[in-house]
Amino acid sequence: MTSMLGSEMYSPSPSRRPSWDETDVLRFLNALETPEKVINWIPQAGTSFEALSKPPFYLSKHAALRPLPSLQSPDSSRPDKNVAKAEATAANSTTDALPDDKAFGLTTFVEGVNPVVDIIAIHGLNGHREKAWTAKNNVNWLRDPNMLPAAIPNARIMSWGYDANTHSTNKLSAMYLYDHANDLVSDLSRHRRLDKALIHSDSARSGHLHHHRSIKTSTYGIMFMGTPHQGESVALGKILVGIASIFVNTNDRLLNTLAKDSEALQQQLGQYTPINGDFETKFAFETKATPLFLGSSTIVVPKACAVVPGQVNAEAIAIMGNHIDMVKFSSKNEEFETVAGHLKLMAEEAPAKIQANWLTESDVAAARDKKQKSNFDVAFDLTKIPKTSAFIGRKSDLNLIKKHLMPGETSDRRNICVLHGLGGIGKTQLAIEYARLQKALYTSFFWLDGNTEDSLIQSLLIIMRRLPKGQIRDVKIEDIKGSDESKMIAQEVLEWFALDGNNGWLLIFDNIDKTSYEEESSSHDSNSSSYDITQYFPPGDTGSIIVTTRLQRLASLGESIHLCKLNTLDSLFILEKNARRALKRSPSADGSEIGHWDPDAVSLVERLGYLPLALVFAGSYISKVDIPKYVKLYDKSWAQLHSKMIRSDYPERTIITTWQISFDEIQVRNKEAAKLLQLWGYLDRQELWFELVQWRDFESGAPDWLQKITVSEVSFFAMIDALLDYSLIERNDNCNTFSVHAVVHDWIQASVNRKADKELLHTAVTTIGLAARVVNMRDSAALQRRIFQHAVHCSQYWGAVDFEQSVDTMYLWSLNSIGNLYLEQGRLAEAEHIYKWALEGRDVALGPEHPSTLEVVNNLGIIYSQQGRLDDAEQMCKRALMGTEAALGPDDLATLNVVNNLGNIYSKQSKLAEAEHMYKRALEGRDVALGPEHPSTLEVVNNLGAVYSQQGRFAEAEQMYKRALGSNSKETALRPEHLSTLEVVNNLGNLYLEQGRLAEAEHLFQLSLEGIEAALGPKHPSTLQTVNNLGILYQKQSRFAEAEPMYKRALEGRQAALRPGHPSTINTAHNLSILYLQQGRLAEAGQMYNQAGPGSIT
Structure with missing residues (x-):
C-alpha cells in the first residue's frame, strides 16, 4: 500500500517548460516496470494509496496528491462556506458512484472547490479503484461529502485502477506493470491542464516528454499505507520509485532484473533513498492482525517492514486496523481523522513547495535551451592521470x-x-x-x-x-x-x-x-x-x-x-627498457625475432607470465644482477609463497612473487632498508621523510636497525636509494619525501606483515608520537597534518599492542603526543580515548601522582573543557594542579600550564574573578621563567585579554591583545601556520565587535578565518568559532542574508563535531533563532529555539 503527495504551481509558460529527452522517458517508464512474479507475492488484500499535487499528492494502499494549475487558496476566513461547497460538489458529482465491474484508468470522485491539489488513490494488487476504499456500510471515504471532501474542500480527489488480479484461474493480464505505469502517467497527463509544448521536434515521443517530467516536478508527497519495504518483494511501490527517480541515474539493469526475477526490494530502495528528501513521505502501518482462512490471523506487513528508517522528511503513522480494512473508513473515526489530518497538512504545504520546484525547472529549461547551441570541446589534458612511460605493444x-x-x-x-x-x-x-x-x-x-x-x-x-x-x-x-x-x-x-x-x-x-x-547477494558484505x-x-x-x-x-x-599476457617480443622489450641494458644477443639485432634475444631473457619473461607490472619490477632488479641469479631467487621464492601466501585476488601470483623476490634481495643486501619497508606498512603510504623516523632527542632508545638508518641524513638516503633501486617506492615531486605505491603498500601489509609484528607496531606508534612531540602544535599546522595522516593509518593496528609493551615509558609518552595531535585536529572523541589509554598505562608504570601521569590528567581536562563537560574538566585540572604543585612546586612550568588551563575552564564557567586570578598567576610565573615575549607567555596574555573583554574592561583587553600581537612581525603574523597569532586576531575582532567598531572587527575576522581555515580545515572547531563570530557581526549590521549562511555553517559543523547539547552548538542555534525572529520568520525562530533548548546565550 502506498500514497504520494505532489505539488504543481500554475501551468508554466513555454519559457518555464522543463526539458526532458527521450532517454529520460524510457528510463522513467522502465523504472516503473514490476514483474508478474512480484505481483503474485503480494497478499490478496494488498492495496495502495498514492497522492499527486496541483501542487499534486499521491495516496497509495497507493495514493497521490498534486496541485492544479491554478493555485487559488480557499477562502480561509469562510471555512463553513467552503465545506458546504465541497459537500454540495461531492453530492452532485456526475461521476458514477457505484463500483464498476471493470474499473480501470483514472476517475474523478470529487472535483473540489477551487481545487489547488489533486489526491489520487491507487489500489494495490487484487484491489479495485472503488471497492478498495469502500467500507462494509458502502461509505467510500474518498467520495463521501462528509468525509475527505469536507476535510480538504480545495482538493480534487481521484482514483486510478488497473488490472490487478493475481488469483484468477486464467492467466494474468499480459500487461506488465511497466505498461500499467505508462497508462497511469498518460492518464494523469490528460487530467492536468498543461500548456502545449514540444521539447524536441525530432524526437519520436516528444509529445509525452513534458507531461511525464511535470508529474515528478509537481509531486509533493507520498503516503505508503501498509506497503512492504524491507525484506519483502515489490508491489506497486515500484511506481513510486519510478516517479521519484526521474532525476536519478536509474539502474536499468536492476529494474530489468526485478521484472524477471523479483530481486529483493532492498536494492530498489537504494534507488529511492538518495532522493527521498524531495518528497514528504508518510509510512502508515497496520497494528491489528488480518484474519486468514482456517481461523488463523497475522500482521501481514509489520511496522519493521512498512517503515523505512533513515528517510528524510518521513513520518510513521500507526493505523488501528488490519491490512484489509486500514484504508476503509466507515465514519469519521479516530483512524480516519489521523489519515485525513496528515493529508490536509500536506495539502496546505504543497503549493509553495511545488511553486519552488517549477521555478527551478524554468532555470533548467532556459539553461538547456542555451546549451543546445553550446560548444562542448574540452582541451585534452593528462594532468593527474597515472603516469605511463613509453607504451609498448598491444x-x-x-x-x-x-x-x-x-x-x-x-x-x-x-x-x-x-x-x-x-x-x-x-x-x-x-x-x-x-x-x-x-x-x-x-x-x-x-x-x-x-x-x-x-x-x-x-x-x-x-x-x-x-x-x-x-x-x-x-x-x-x-x-x-x-x-x-x-x-x-x-x-x-x-x-x-x-x-x-x-x-x-x-x-x-x-x-x-x-x-x-x-x-552475488550472498557474497556482498554490507559493511564493504x-x-x-x-x-x-x-x-x-x-x-x-x-x-x-x-x-x-x-x-x-x-x-x-x-587483457591476456603480452606476446614474447613485447615482453622482452619491456624487460629491456626497465633493465636499462641490452638483452639482445648482438648490438646489431633489432629484436624483431625471438632468436635475436638472450635465451635467459626469453626464459625469464615466460617465467613471469608476460605480466607487464612483473616485467617492470624484474627489469629494475636485473639492472643490478644477472638473469640466472634472479631466476634462482624467483624459483625459491615461488615455492615458499605458493604453499603459505596464497592470494585470491592474484590467482597467478606473478605480481606478489616479483615483489617478494625484490624484498628478499633487499634483505640480503640491506636488512635495515627491508625493515624500513616493513615499518612503512604501519605508516601512511604517501609521505615519509627523515625527521619523521629520526626519534629526535631519543635516538638511543630506537631499535638498532632504526638507529643505523637515522644516524645521519646521508645514511637515511642510502637506505631510501636501496628501495628506489627496486622500484618499491617513489620519490615525490619535492624530492625530500618518498611514497609507496598504493598496491605495493597493500602488499606490504597483507604479505610481508601478514602477521602483526608487535615489535614493529610498537616502533611505529613511538615513531609517530615522537615526531608529533617536537612539533609546535599551534604554529606548524601543515607539518601537524602530515604527521596526523600516519597516526590515522596506524590507529587500525593499536589493538594488537601487548599491554606489557604499552607500559613502556617512551611508548606512553608517544601516546600522549598522539593524543595531542588528535586534540589539535579537533578529533576530541579519539583524543579522549588515547589519553585514557596513556593514563591507564602511566598509572601502572609510574604511579598516579607522577608528573608524567598528571600531564595526561591535565590533557583530559582540556578535552572535557572543549567538549563542554566543564565540571569534569575542573575536577581533572584541580587533581593535576594539586599533584604538580606537590611534586614540582608552584612555579614549575608544568604547574603553570595547569594553572592556565584551569583559568580557561573558569572563563567558560563565567567565573571571571577566579579565571583572572589564575591567568595572572600563570602570567607572572611565565614572565619570570620564559620571558615576556615567549609564545607561552603571550598565550596567557591573550587569555587575560579575553577575561577583561568579558568583564567589559575593553581598554585593558585591547592592551593585552596588542601586546600578544606585538612580538609577531607583520611578515609572519597572519600566516596560516601561526595559529596562536590568528586566535589573538579573532579575539581582538570580538573586542571591536563589542565596542561597535564593526568595520575593524570584520577585517580581523576575515583575516582570522582565512588563516585558520587554511591551517585546520573548514570543519575544525576553531574555524567554526570564527564563522559564528562573522554571523554575529553581520547580524548586528542587519546583513541578515550574509549572517544566516554563517550561522548555518557553524551550526552544522558543531552538530557534527561536538557532543549533543554542547554550549557552542546551543549558542549558535540561539543566534540563528534570534536572526529569524528579527526577520519575522516566527515559525523558523520557534523551531530553532526549541532545537537549542533553554541554554544561556554567550
Missing part, C-alpha cells in the same frame, strides 16, 4: 577498443568497452594510450579514479573545473560540504554529459575493483566499500566509456576485452 587491443568505441559509426548510442584482467596486466596504461592516440576523435576526455566511491566522486568534482563556462552550475569545490552534497554535485556533472549535442566525449572509469554491480558503478554512468545514451577492472563480471556492461 596494437591489436588498441584497434579493438577503437572498433568498439569509434564515434560517428554508432553515434546514436552509447559505446562501452570494458577492459578486464589480472591486476598489473596494463589495463590503465592501455586505456590512457588509446585516449592519447585517438584524442582527435573526441570533443572531450576525462579520467576518473574509481578505486572507491569517494575517489570517483572527487574525480567528478575535479573535472567540473574544466567544463565550459555556463554549461554547468558554478560551484567551488572548497565550498562543498559533506558527502551528500558532493554526491549531488557529482550527479550535476554527470548530467552535463547528457546535454543535447554533447555526444563526442570519452570517459575512463579506472580501477573499478570494488563494485556491487552483478555481485563497494558501490554500484552504473549509478555514475551519465544519463542518456550517448558518448563512449572505458571501464578498467579486475572483475570479469563487469564484462556485461558493454563490449569487453579480456
Whole structure:
C-alpha cells in the first residue's frame, strides 16, 4: 500500500517548460516496470494509496496528491462556506458512484472547490479503484461529502485502477506493470491542464516528454499505507520509485532484473533513498492482525517492514486496523481523522513547495535551451592521470577498443568497452594510450579514479573545473560540504554529459575493483566499500566509456576485452627498457625475432607470465644482477609463497612473487632498508621523510636497525636509494619525501606483515608520537597534518599492542603526543580515548601522582573543557594542579600550564574573578621563567585579554591583545601556520565587535578565518568559532542574508563535531533563532529555539 503527495504551481509558460529527452522517458517508464512474479507475492488484500499535487499528492494502499494549475487558496476566513461547497460538489458529482465491474484508468470522485491539489488513490494488487476504499456500510471515504471532501474542500480527489488480479484461474493480464505505469502517467497527463509544448521536434515521443517530467516536478508527497519495504518483494511501490527517480541515474539493469526475477526490494530502495528528501513521505502501518482462512490471523506487513528508517522528511503513522480494512473508513473515526489530518497538512504545504520546484525547472529549461547551441570541446589534458612511460605493444587491443568505441559509426548510442584482467596486466596504461592516440576523435576526455566511491566522486568534482563556462552550475569545490552534497554535485556533472549535442566525449572509469554491480547477494558484505558503478554512468545514451577492472563480471556492461599476457617480443622489450641494458644477443639485432634475444631473457619473461607490472619490477632488479641469479631467487621464492601466501585476488601470483623476490634481495643486501619497508606498512603510504623516523632527542632508545638508518641524513638516503633501486617506492615531486605505491603498500601489509609484528607496531606508534612531540602544535599546522595522516593509518593496528609493551615509558609518552595531535585536529572523541589509554598505562608504570601521569590528567581536562563537560574538566585540572604543585612546586612550568588551563575552564564557567586570578598567576610565573615575549607567555596574555573583554574592561583587553600581537612581525603574523597569532586576531575582532567598531572587527575576522581555515580545515572547531563570530557581526549590521549562511555553517559543523547539547552548538542555534525572529520568520525562530533548548546565550 502506498500514497504520494505532489505539488504543481500554475501551468508554466513555454519559457518555464522543463526539458526532458527521450532517454529520460524510457528510463522513467522502465523504472516503473514490476514483474508478474512480484505481483503474485503480494497478499490478496494488498492495496495502495498514492497522492499527486496541483501542487499534486499521491495516496497509495497507493495514493497521490498534486496541485492544479491554478493555485487559488480557499477562502480561509469562510471555512463553513467552503465545506458546504465541497459537500454540495461531492453530492452532485456526475461521476458514477457505484463500483464498476471493470474499473480501470483514472476517475474523478470529487472535483473540489477551487481545487489547488489533486489526491489520487491507487489500489494495490487484487484491489479495485472503488471497492478498495469502500467500507462494509458502502461509505467510500474518498467520495463521501462528509468525509475527505469536507476535510480538504480545495482538493480534487481521484482514483486510478488497473488490472490487478493475481488469483484468477486464467492467466494474468499480459500487461506488465511497466505498461500499467505508462497508462497511469498518460492518464494523469490528460487530467492536468498543461500548456502545449514540444521539447524536441525530432524526437519520436516528444509529445509525452513534458507531461511525464511535470508529474515528478509537481509531486509533493507520498503516503505508503501498509506497503512492504524491507525484506519483502515489490508491489506497486515500484511506481513510486519510478516517479521519484526521474532525476536519478536509474539502474536499468536492476529494474530489468526485478521484472524477471523479483530481486529483493532492498536494492530498489537504494534507488529511492538518495532522493527521498524531495518528497514528504508518510509510512502508515497496520497494528491489528488480518484474519486468514482456517481461523488463523497475522500482521501481514509489520511496522519493521512498512517503515523505512533513515528517510528524510518521513513520518510513521500507526493505523488501528488490519491490512484489509486500514484504508476503509466507515465514519469519521479516530483512524480516519489521523489519515485525513496528515493529508490536509500536506495539502496546505504543497503549493509553495511545488511553486519552488517549477521555478527551478524554468532555470533548467532556459539553461538547456542555451546549451543546445553550446560548444562542448574540452582541451585534452593528462594532468593527474597515472603516469605511463613509453607504451609498448598491444596494437591489436588498441584497434579493438577503437572498433568498439569509434564515434560517428554508432553515434546514436552509447559505446562501452570494458577492459578486464589480472591486476598489473596494463589495463590503465592501455586505456590512457588509446585516449592519447585517438584524442582527435573526441570533443572531450576525462579520467576518473574509481578505486572507491569517494575517489570517483572527487574525480567528478575535479573535472567540473574544466567544463565550459555556463554549461554547468558554478560551484567551488572548497565550498562543498559533506558527502551528500558532493554526491549531488557529482550527479550535476554527470548530467552535463547528457546535454543535447554533447555526444563526442570519452570517459575512463579506472580501477573499478570494488563494485556491487552483478555481485552475488550472498557474497556482498554490507559493511564493504563497494558501490554500484552504473549509478555514475551519465544519463542518456550517448558518448563512449572505458571501464578498467579486475572483475570479469563487469564484462556485461558493454563490449569487453579480456587483457591476456603480452606476446614474447613485447615482453622482452619491456624487460629491456626497465633493465636499462641490452638483452639482445648482438648490438646489431633489432629484436624483431625471438632468436635475436638472450635465451635467459626469453626464459625469464615466460617465467613471469608476460605480466607487464612483473616485467617492470624484474627489469629494475636485473639492472643490478644477472638473469640466472634472479631466476634462482624467483624459483625459491615461488615455492615458499605458493604453499603459505596464497592470494585470491592474484590467482597467478606473478605480481606478489616479483615483489617478494625484490624484498628478499633487499634483505640480503640491506636488512635495515627491508625493515624500513616493513615499518612503512604501519605508516601512511604517501609521505615519509627523515625527521619523521629520526626519534629526535631519543635516538638511543630506537631499535638498532632504526638507529643505523637515522644516524645521519646521508645514511637515511642510502637506505631510501636501496628501495628506489627496486622500484618499491617513489620519490615525490619535492624530492625530500618518498611514497609507496598504493598496491605495493597493500602488499606490504597483507604479505610481508601478514602477521602483526608487535615489535614493529610498537616502533611505529613511538615513531609517530615522537615526531608529533617536537612539533609546535599551534604554529606548524601543515607539518601537524602530515604527521596526523600516519597516526590515522596506524590507529587500525593499536589493538594488537601487548599491554606489557604499552607500559613502556617512551611508548606512553608517544601516546600522549598522539593524543595531542588528535586534540589539535579537533578529533576530541579519539583524543579522549588515547589519553585514557596513556593514563591507564602511566598509572601502572609510574604511579598516579607522577608528573608524567598528571600531564595526561591535565590533557583530559582540556578535552572535557572543549567538549563542554566543564565540571569534569575542573575536577581533572584541580587533581593535576594539586599533584604538580606537590611534586614540582608552584612555579614549575608544568604547574603553570595547569594553572592556565584551569583559568580557561573558569572563563567558560563565567567565573571571571577566579579565571583572572589564575591567568595572572600563570602570567607572572611565565614572565619570570620564559620571558615576556615567549609564545607561552603571550598565550596567557591573550587569555587575560579575553577575561577583561568579558568583564567589559575593553581598554585593558585591547592592551593585552596588542601586546600578544606585538612580538609577531607583520611578515609572519597572519600566516596560516601561526595559529596562536590568528586566535589573538579573532579575539581582538570580538573586542571591536563589542565596542561597535564593526568595520575593524570584520577585517580581523576575515583575516582570522582565512588563516585558520587554511591551517585546520573548514570543519575544525576553531574555524567554526570564527564563522559564528562573522554571523554575529553581520547580524548586528542587519546583513541578515550574509549572517544566516554563517550561522548555518557553524551550526552544522558543531552538530557534527561536538557532543549533543554542547554550549557552542546551543549558542549558535540561539543566534540563528534570534536572526529569524528579527526577520519575522516566527515559525523558523520557534523551531530553532526549541532545537537549542533553554541554554544561556554567550
